[in-house]
Amino acid sequence: MLRRLFALAFAVIALTFGAAAAPATADHRTLTFPDRLELPDGFWPEGIAIGRGPTAWVGSLVDGDIYRLDLRTGRGEVAIEGPGTGAVGLALDHQGRLFVSGGFAGDARVYDVHSGDLLASYSFADAPTVVNDVTLTRRAAYFTDSSNPTLYVVPLGRNGQPPADEDKFFRLEPLGRLGADARCRGHQRQRHHPHAGRTGVAGGEHRHRQLVPGGPEERARRRGRPGRP
Numbered sequence: 001m002l003r004r005l006f007a008l009a010f011a012v013i014a015l016t017f018g019a020a021a022a023p024a025t026a027d028h029r030t031l032t033f034p035d036r037l038e039l040p041d042g043f044w045p046e047g048i049a050i051g052r053g054p055t056a057w058v059g060s061l062v063d064g065d066i067y068r069l070d071l072r073t074g075r076g077e078v079a080i081e082g083p084g085t086g087a088v089g090l091a092l093d094h095q096g097r098l099f100v101s102g103g104f105a106g107d108a109r110v111y112d113v114h115s116g117d118l119l120a121s122y123s124f125a126d127a128p129t130v131v132n133d134v135t136l137t138r139r140a141a142y143f144t145d146s147s148n149p150t151l152y153v154v155p156l157g158r159n160g161q162p163p164a165d166e167d168k169f170f171r172l173e174p175l176g177r178l179g180a181d182a183r184c185r186g187h188q189r190q191r192h193h194p195h196a197g198r199t200g201v202a203g204g205e206h207r208h209r210q211l212v213p214g215g216p217e218e219r220a221r222r223r224g225r226p227g228r229p
Helices: 002-030 216-222
Strands: 045-050 055-060 066-070 076-080 090-092 097-101 107-112 118-123 131-136 140-145 150-155 169-174 180-185 205-210
Touching (some): 045 097, 097 140
Antiparallel strands (some): 055 066, 097 107, 131 140, 150 169
């Protein structure tokens, strides 16, 4: 009799845990992501940014189109039409603003991914130039140039708001062992940007040289000799 009770209890426990485990297995299969995602014919993907959903935003090297892709289903569409020049590096902020490097066009663009509207654009340099990667901090968007030893820095305002003025950006140009050359362009005075030095800029250009620890300028200063101009 005791053996039958133990056998009955074991059977009840097995049925209970088996029933509870079945839906979990089904849910796991439902959340499986596809191994391969197809893009439209002629779409040359380069940069990619992942948002909520999860949703991926992919830029085309051909014409700068931005393709919105559902990573769970593989379905997608062209959400933002490009200007006819490439989209290289992409970075998405928490407000739904997509920062796009313009590659050979030497520019950068900022879009609202919800509406597809162009919020701002910046013309950094003329050819030869390849504005490549972009990364975001709380205070600025940094763009690399693969054909020049330069970083382009777009200062961001409150809540990461990019400036509307297309000339409101900085250039950071390394000068080898001599230091860093920070060139600022803009029409408004910049006082608090981390790369603007101690003085502000009220328009035009301002070049601010920074000494590199252990560099020739610092060694000359310690010996009491004037450094390079």
